[in-house]
Amino acid sequence: MALLSLTLSSQVVHNLANLTWRSSLYSLALTILITILFLAVSTRLWGYATLYRKIKEVDQMKDEFISMASHELRTPITAVKGYLSLILEGSLGKVSSKMKPAIQKVMASANRLGDLVENLLDVSRIEQRRIQLNSKNVVPTAIVQDVVDELSLTAHNKKLKLNFSAKDSIPKINIDVDKLKQILINIVGNAIKYTEKGSVDVSLQVVNNKVAIEVKDTGIGMSPENQQKLFEKFFRVKSIKTKFIQGTGLGLWITKQLVELMNGSITVESIRGTGTQVTVTFPVNQLARK
Numbered sequence: 650m651a652l653l654s655l656t657l658s659s660q661v662v663h664n665l666a667n668l669t670w671r672s673s674l675y676s677l678a679l680t681i682l683i684t685i686l687f688l689a690v691s692t693r694l695w696g697y698a699t700l701y702r703k704i705k706e707v708d709q710m711k712d713e714f715i716s717m718a719s720h721e722l723r724t725p726i727t728a729v730k731g732y733l734s735l736i737l738e739g740s741l742g743k744v745s746s747k748m749k750p751a752i753q754k755v756m757a758s759a760n761r762l763g764d765l766v767e768n769l770l771d772v773s774r775i776e777q778r779r780i781q782l783n784s785k786n787v788v789p790t791a792i793v794q795d796v797v798d799e800l801s802l803t804a805h806n807k808k809l810k811l812n813f814s815a816k817d818s819i820p821k822i823n824i825d826v827d828k829l830k831q832i833l834i835n836i837v838g839n840a841i842k843y844t845e846k847g848s849v850d851v852s853l854q855v856v857n858n859k860v861a862i863e864v865k866d867t868g869i870g871m872s873p874e875n876q877q878k879l880f881e882k883f884f885r886v887k888s889i890k891t892k893f894i895q896g897t898g899l900g901l902w903i904t905k906q907l908v909e910l911m912n913g914s915i916t917v918e919s920i921r922g923t924g925t926q927v928t929v930t931f932p933v934n935q936l937a938r939k
């Protein structure tokens with residue numbers, strides 16, 4: 650009996666020793682494996698971090714280049730436009746009827762180039778968070794009216810009706826007047842640009858304690874897929890109807906950024922072939938409310 654228990658316990662001790670030896674081998678192997686994995690993952694992560702830093706540097710260089718190039722282009726374009734106006738007015742001598750259309754074409758191109766440069770400058774200012782807001786509490790009715798007046802000739806030249814209606818009791822909103830004008834020129838400008846016949850209706854009202862500016866047109870409209878991409882940088886609908894309409898595809902991206910900077914929001918509803926409605930809302934300024 651004693652012999653049996655002695656044999657058993659020596660077997661147990663042997664097994665245990667065997668087990669301990671094996672488990673330390675396993676844990677060593679596991680530690681080596683984990684270390685290798687850790688090193689591999691760290692190297693990868695380090696690589697990604699370096700790549701990310703490089704991409705950011707290149708991106709910043711691109712932004713700085715666009716900003717610098719746009720600034721440099723602005724001055725000569727202003728000079729070209731100034732001299733072309735003088736020529737067209739006849740201040741530098743008589744312009745023959747043969748020359749006039751050619752000079753007008755050059756002027757249109759200079760204007761396009763100027764718009765592109767201004768758009769690129771806006772994009773770089775927004776991306777580098779260099780937009781300075783000069784916000785005030787104002788009733789926006791007169792501002793919307795100004796923009797409608799400014800664009801009425803463009804609408805008239807296309808034989809479009811441009812209407813404006815506003816409720817009497819529009820409360821104050823906290824906005825930068827120049828930025829609101831820029832936003833509205835973009836939206837009402839688009840409505841006129843992408844409408845062949847019919848009308849553009851601009852209205853101002855209060856909806857759910859927000860001031861809503863609605864711009865509704867009877868234009869070419871957009872498909873649901875295109876509406877989804879509308880606020881992307883450089884996006885333009887590609888169709889036979891838009892092929893000969895000029896633009897940069899930056900207007901609505903800039904518009905959305907400016908609206909959101911002033912705590913507003915912008916939505917679009919559109920039916921292809923029927924028309925588009927763009928709505929911009931800004932919260933009513935409760936403190937300034939009378």
Ligand SMILES: Nc1ncnc2c1ncn2[C@@H]1O[C@H](COP(=O)(O)OP(=O)(O)O)[C@@H](O)[C@H]1O
Pocket residue numbers: 835839840843866868869870871879884885886887891895896897898899900901902925
């Ligand atoms: N009122 C509208 N009706 C139809 N399409 C529009 C309207 N507004 C914008 N779009 C479409 O959205 C695109 C992006 O608009 P935007 O950013 O202002 O660029 P741009 O007018 O310079 O092309 C336009 O190219 C046009 O295809």
Ligand SMILES: [Mg+2]
Pocket residue numbers: 835838839896900901
């Ligand atoms: Mg536009």
